[in-house]
Amino acid sequence: MTVEYRTIPEAHLDRALDLHYLVFLDKDCEDEVRKRHREILLHCERVGAYEDGQLVGLLGAHPMELSVPGGDLPCAGVTFVSVAPTHRRRGVLSGMIDELWRRCAAAGQPLAALWVSEATIYGRFGFEPATRSYTVEIHADTPLDLRIAPDERPLRLIAPEEAPAVIGARHAAGRAERAGRIARDDFWWRTHILPEEDEENDDLSAPRVVTLGDPGEEPAGYVIYRTLTDDEGRGTLHIGELEADSPAVAAALWRYVASVDLVDKVRAWGRPLDDPLLRFAGDRDQVRVTQEFPALWLRLADVPAALRGRVWSAPVELVLEVTDAGVPANAGRYRLLTREGPDGHRAEVTRTTSDPDLTLDVRELAAAYLGDLDPAELVAAGLVTEHTPGAARRLGEAARTALLPHTTDEF
Incomplete structure (x- = not known):
């Protein structure tokens, strides 16, 4: 087998997406999702594996800035990794990874990062989990029991399209405090954080964004969430992100999500292992860690x-x-x-x-x-x-x- 590794041109993006959906056993995505995937690939470094002109492998790499202790470093955010089922175990992925290292060196990117679909694959290429997360669930059938007084400044619901301008600075401040976080521009907010439809579960609502703080001031915190309603009209609230500049602000936001009408359960995927919620929650039977997992x-x-x-x-x-x-x-x-x-x-x-x-x-x-x-x-x-x-x-x-x-x- 002779495989050539080269940049996938824009003209081949639909071929690349067809390959990706084939490999991940996805149905052909709806037009809006496919359009977003195409736009994401356009913003990526794209490594293609070609055999006799046929695209048999795909690897994308976002040009990112990753927070590290004390600053930021350029990072290749690896994504859309796909090898045709006819070409598995033939060195195609290894060849694309080798090409990625050459491009990282040329671009001055000392780091690469990814989320794994199969944990057994990427260790052999030098990747290892560098952050971990909890999934936390709150039973919301009773008021959230808190050991500290929540911040009583007003809450405000804002439109998702307004959110980056309103909460972007709060997110950036949070990045400066923790390593492992990605710098966001308007493109990233729109395509990865606040798309109208959740890619993993199209039954979820559109994103809701709630901020806390006095009018006219930069928000002291915010929460992004979606909701899911069952056949009986009862709901689960799924938190995508909750940022706060103090424990009191965090307590106010957690109290809010646990008090939304018709919501029986709050599920927060991807919380830090040192989340203050786990300390100031008054009833740990009400606030439970249901999963710990390697993240980035x-x-x-x-x-x-x-x-x-x-x-x-x-x-x-x-x-x-x-x-x-x-x-x-x-x-x-x-x-x-x-x-x-x-x-x-x-x-x-x-x-x-x-x-x-x-x-x-x-x-x-x-x-x-x-x-x-x-x-x-x-x-x-x-x-x-x-x-x-x-x-x-x-x-x-x-x-x-x-x-x-x-x-x-x-x-």
Whole structure:
């Protein structure tokens, strides 16, 4: 088999979508959804695998800015990955991933990220979960029991088309506080956060956006949700996003969603593991965690650039021996030395021949990079080798963040 990897031209986008729907066993999507998918692909870097002129593989990559501790880094947001069922297990995906690494290097993107459809696939390409989330359910048949006083400023329902201008700054402020979050422009708000129809469940309502704050001031918080009504007229409220600048604001928004008429259950998919709701809820039988799951999978496409690109929480000097079968240029030993500056500890990263303090694969480095996972846990699991006692603990202290990394933007 001779496969050529090249950019998918705009003229082939319908062929690409047909391939994607075939692979994911989707019916031919409604015109509006297909139109949105086509627009999304137009905004992506598009890698196509062609055999004898036939498109047999597709990989898209959003050009993103991902929040990392202390700032942002360019990131390739991998999406629409599809290989024709006739060409599975023939190296097509590996070829597209290799082409992606070449394009990341050319574009100066030290990170790549994705949401997995099958968890067994992407670890072998160096990806590993770097954020985790909870699904939380609230029984809304009684008023929400709270241990703190909610913010009593007024709530306001706004039109989805107005939302980016009204709540965009609040979202940006939240991004600055947590790693793992994607910068949004008007295109992203419209196509990924606030489309009229939910792509996963077309029985859900259009999005509702409610803000909290005094009139004329920037909102202190907001919630985006959709509703689903059963045959008896009872509803479930599905939260897509809830942002607040204080626990009191969060409490007010949670109280609101749990008090909407005819709603028996509130379901919030994708809440951070350190969500204050789980502390200020007065009745944990009423507010339950029903699921914990790995969320954003991360890959360090350029190890030294990624290590230099974030702020560290503590001084550290370690030699890291990194293995990387997918991007051999990453493999080798690096001296990580952090020095305190005006915005925190910044890293100097240099090649070295010194003996390593830790040996780890690029997968494990990705798992610890945003501060989600303590490297000592990876040592205990046998995935990281600690040559110098205490080295994993020191790396974990330097990587730790005040708030856990968190991601809700699926792509």
